[in-house]
Amino acid sequence: MKTAAPAHIEPAALAHCREIAEVHVLSWQQAYAGLISAEYLAGLSVDGRETAWREAVVKGAPQLLVAMADGRVAGFVAFGPSRDKDAAPGTAEVWALYLAPACWSQGTGRALWLAALERMRAETCTSVSLWVLAGNERARRFYAAAGFTPDPASAREFTIGGARVSELRYVLALMPAPPDGNMT
Numbered sequence: 001m002k003t004a005a006p007a008h009i010e011p012a013a014l015a016h017c018r019e020i021a022e023v024h025v026l027s028w029q030q031a032y033a034g035l036i037s038a039e040y041l042a043g044l045s046v047d048g049r050e051t052a053w054r055e056a057v058v059k060g061a062p063q064l065l066v067a068m069a070d071g072r073v074a075g076f077v078a079f080g081p082s083r084d085k086d087a088a089p090g091t092a093e094v095w096a097l098y099l100a101p102a103c104w105s106q107g108t109g110r111a112l113w114l115a116a117l118e119r120m121r122a123e124t125c126t127s128v129s130l131w132v133l134a135g136n137e138r139a140r141r142f143y144a145a146a147g148f149t150p151d152p153a154s155a156r157e158f159t160i161g162g163a164r165v166s167e168l169r170y171v172l173a174l175m176p177a178p179p180d181g182n183m184t
Protein backbone atom coordinates (compact mmCIF):
# COMPACT_ATOMS: atom_id res chain seq x y z
CA MET A 1 0.00 0.00 0.00
CA LYS A 2 1.93 3.05 -1.21
CA THR A 3 0.34 6.14 0.22
CA ALA A 4 0.94 9.62 1.57
CA ALA A 5 -0.08 10.80 5.04
CA PRO A 6 -3.53 9.53 6.00
CA ALA A 7 -6.66 11.32 4.93
CA HIS A 8 -7.85 11.17 8.51
CA ILE A 9 -7.63 9.55 11.92
CA GLU A 10 -10.77 8.05 13.40
CA PRO A 11 -11.82 5.76 16.26
CA ALA A 12 -11.61 2.10 15.33
CA ALA A 13 -14.82 0.24 14.61
CA LEU A 14 -15.48 -3.48 14.33
CA ALA A 15 -15.34 -3.13 10.55
CA HIS A 16 -11.66 -2.09 10.84
CA CYS A 17 -10.50 -5.05 12.93
CA ARG A 18 -9.47 -7.37 10.08
CA GLU A 19 -7.32 -4.65 8.51
CA ILE A 20 -5.89 -3.68 11.93
CA ALA A 21 -4.87 -7.32 12.41
CA GLU A 22 -3.31 -7.45 8.93
CA VAL A 23 -1.30 -4.28 9.62
CA HIS A 24 -0.30 -5.63 13.04
CA VAL A 25 1.04 -8.93 11.67
CA LEU A 26 2.76 -7.43 8.61
CA SER A 27 4.37 -4.72 10.71
CA TRP A 28 5.71 -7.28 13.19
CA GLN A 29 7.05 -9.41 10.36
CA GLN A 30 8.95 -6.48 8.87
CA ALA A 31 9.97 -4.51 11.98
CA TYR A 32 11.09 -7.48 14.04
CA ALA A 33 12.89 -9.43 11.29
CA GLY A 34 16.30 -10.30 12.71
CA LEU A 35 15.12 -9.60 16.28
CA ILE A 36 12.59 -12.43 16.58
CA SER A 37 12.85 -15.78 14.80
CA ALA A 38 11.56 -15.96 11.24
CA GLU A 39 9.55 -19.05 12.15
CA TYR A 40 7.73 -17.23 14.94
CA LEU A 41 7.01 -14.22 12.73
CA ALA A 42 5.77 -16.43 9.88
CA GLY A 43 3.39 -18.14 12.29
CA LEU A 44 1.66 -14.96 13.47
CA SER A 45 -2.09 -15.25 13.04
CA VAL A 46 -4.16 -12.49 11.47
CA ASP A 47 -7.26 -14.35 12.68
CA GLY A 48 -5.96 -14.39 16.26
CA ARG A 49 -5.06 -10.70 16.18
CA GLU A 50 -8.43 -9.85 14.64
CA THR A 51 -10.21 -11.59 17.53
CA ALA A 52 -8.15 -9.66 20.08
CA TRP A 53 -8.79 -6.31 18.38
CA ARG A 54 -12.52 -7.04 18.09
CA GLU A 55 -12.60 -7.63 21.85
CA ALA A 56 -10.76 -4.36 22.45
CA VAL A 57 -13.22 -2.41 20.28
CA VAL A 58 -16.21 -3.96 22.05
CA LYS A 59 -14.72 -3.28 25.52
CA GLY A 60 -13.49 0.19 24.57
CA ALA A 61 -10.13 -0.59 26.15
CA PRO A 62 -7.56 0.19 25.13
CA GLN A 63 -8.66 3.20 23.13
CA LEU A 64 -7.98 2.45 19.50
CA LEU A 65 -7.55 4.92 16.64
CA VAL A 66 -6.92 4.09 12.99
CA ALA A 67 -5.24 6.07 10.24
CA MET A 68 -7.23 5.75 7.03
CA ALA A 69 -5.60 6.18 3.63
CA ASP A 70 -7.21 5.33 0.33
CA GLY A 71 -10.16 3.76 2.18
CA ARG A 72 -7.97 1.29 4.10
CA VAL A 73 -6.37 1.09 7.52
CA ALA A 74 -2.80 2.35 7.13
CA GLY A 75 -1.97 2.08 10.82
CA PHE A 76 -3.32 2.15 14.34
CA VAL A 77 -2.52 3.27 17.85
CA ALA A 78 -3.83 1.64 21.03
CA PHE A 79 -3.52 3.50 24.33
CA GLY A 80 -4.96 3.68 27.81
CA PRO A 81 -3.93 3.72 31.43
CA SER A 82 -0.45 2.43 32.10
CA ARG A 83 -0.32 -1.29 32.80
CA ASP A 84 2.95 -0.94 34.75
CA LYS A 85 2.67 -1.74 38.44
CA ASP A 86 5.02 1.14 39.31
CA ALA A 87 3.17 3.76 37.25
CA ALA A 88 2.18 6.96 38.99
CA PRO A 89 -1.46 7.99 38.91
CA GLY A 90 -2.26 9.86 35.69
CA THR A 91 0.21 7.86 33.62
CA ALA A 92 -1.05 6.75 30.22
CA GLU A 93 0.57 4.11 28.04
CA VAL A 94 0.85 3.62 24.31
CA TRP A 95 0.04 -0.09 24.18
CA ALA A 96 0.72 -0.41 20.45
CA LEU A 97 1.49 1.80 17.45
CA TYR A 98 1.91 -0.01 14.16
CA LEU A 99 1.79 1.00 10.51
CA ALA A 100 1.63 -0.89 7.26
CA PRO A 101 5.31 -0.96 6.21
CA ALA A 102 4.46 0.86 2.96
CA CYS A 103 3.36 3.79 5.16
CA TRP A 104 6.56 4.04 7.20
CA SER A 105 8.32 7.43 7.14
CA GLN A 106 5.37 9.24 5.55
CA GLY A 107 3.87 11.03 8.55
CA THR A 108 1.22 8.42 9.37
CA GLY A 109 2.81 7.40 12.66
CA ARG A 110 3.20 11.01 13.71
CA ALA A 111 -0.46 11.71 12.87
CA LEU A 112 -1.57 8.73 14.97
CA TRP A 113 0.70 9.73 17.85
CA LEU A 114 -0.57 13.32 17.85
CA ALA A 115 -4.21 12.17 17.80
CA ALA A 116 -3.57 9.87 20.77
CA LEU A 117 -1.65 12.63 22.54
CA GLU A 118 -4.59 14.99 22.13
CA ARG A 119 -6.91 12.45 23.79
CA MET A 120 -4.46 11.75 26.61
CA ARG A 121 -4.18 15.46 27.33
CA ALA A 122 -7.97 15.78 27.28
CA GLU A 123 -8.06 13.05 29.93
CA THR A 124 -5.54 15.11 31.96
CA CYS A 125 -2.83 12.47 31.86
CA THR A 126 0.41 13.79 33.30
CA SER A 127 2.80 11.40 31.58
CA VAL A 128 2.87 8.63 29.03
CA SER A 129 5.03 5.56 28.71
CA LEU A 130 5.54 2.78 26.20
CA TRP A 131 7.70 -0.28 25.76
CA VAL A 132 9.95 -0.85 22.75
CA LEU A 133 12.32 -3.67 21.81
CA ALA A 134 15.86 -2.44 22.39
CA GLY A 135 16.89 -3.62 18.91
CA ASN A 136 14.08 -1.79 17.12
CA GLU A 137 16.11 1.25 16.07
CA ARG A 138 13.42 2.66 13.76
CA ALA A 139 10.87 2.77 16.60
CA ARG A 140 13.42 4.15 19.05
CA ARG A 141 14.23 7.02 16.66
CA PHE A 142 10.51 7.71 16.17
CA TYR A 143 9.82 7.88 19.91
CA ALA A 144 12.90 10.01 20.56
CA ALA A 145 11.73 12.46 17.87
CA ALA A 146 8.33 12.58 19.63
CA GLY A 147 10.08 13.64 22.85
CA PHE A 148 10.21 10.32 24.70
CA THR A 149 13.33 9.37 26.64
CA PRO A 150 14.42 5.85 27.54
CA ASP A 151 14.34 4.80 31.17
CA PRO A 152 17.54 2.69 31.36
CA ALA A 153 16.59 1.27 34.76
CA SER A 154 13.47 -0.28 33.19
CA ALA A 155 15.29 -2.69 30.87
CA ARG A 156 13.81 -6.17 31.00
CA GLU A 157 14.38 -9.35 29.07
CA PHE A 158 12.02 -12.07 27.97
CA THR A 159 11.86 -14.87 25.43
CA ILE A 160 9.65 -14.69 22.37
CA GLY A 161 9.74 -17.26 19.61
CA GLY A 162 12.81 -18.83 21.18
CA ALA A 163 14.79 -15.58 21.02
CA ARG A 164 15.89 -13.62 24.07
CA VAL A 165 14.98 -9.95 23.59
CA SER A 166 15.38 -6.80 25.65
CA GLU A 167 12.77 -4.14 26.00
CA LEU A 168 13.01 -0.59 27.33
CA ARG A 169 10.36 1.70 28.71
CA TYR A 170 10.25 5.16 27.18
CA VAL A 171 8.61 8.01 29.08
CA LEU A 172 7.31 11.48 28.31
CA ALA A 173 6.01 14.09 30.73
CA LEU A 174 2.88 15.71 29.35
CA MET A 175 2.35 19.40 29.56
CA PRO A 176 -1.09 20.89 29.00
CA ALA A 177 -1.84 21.60 25.34
CA PRO A 178 -0.65 25.06 24.30
CA PRO A 179 -3.40 27.66 23.84
CA ASP A 180 -2.87 27.71 20.05
CA GLY A 181 -3.51 23.94 19.90
CA ASN A 182 -0.14 23.25 18.28
CA MET A 183 1.14 20.02 19.82
CA THR A 184 4.54 19.81 18.20
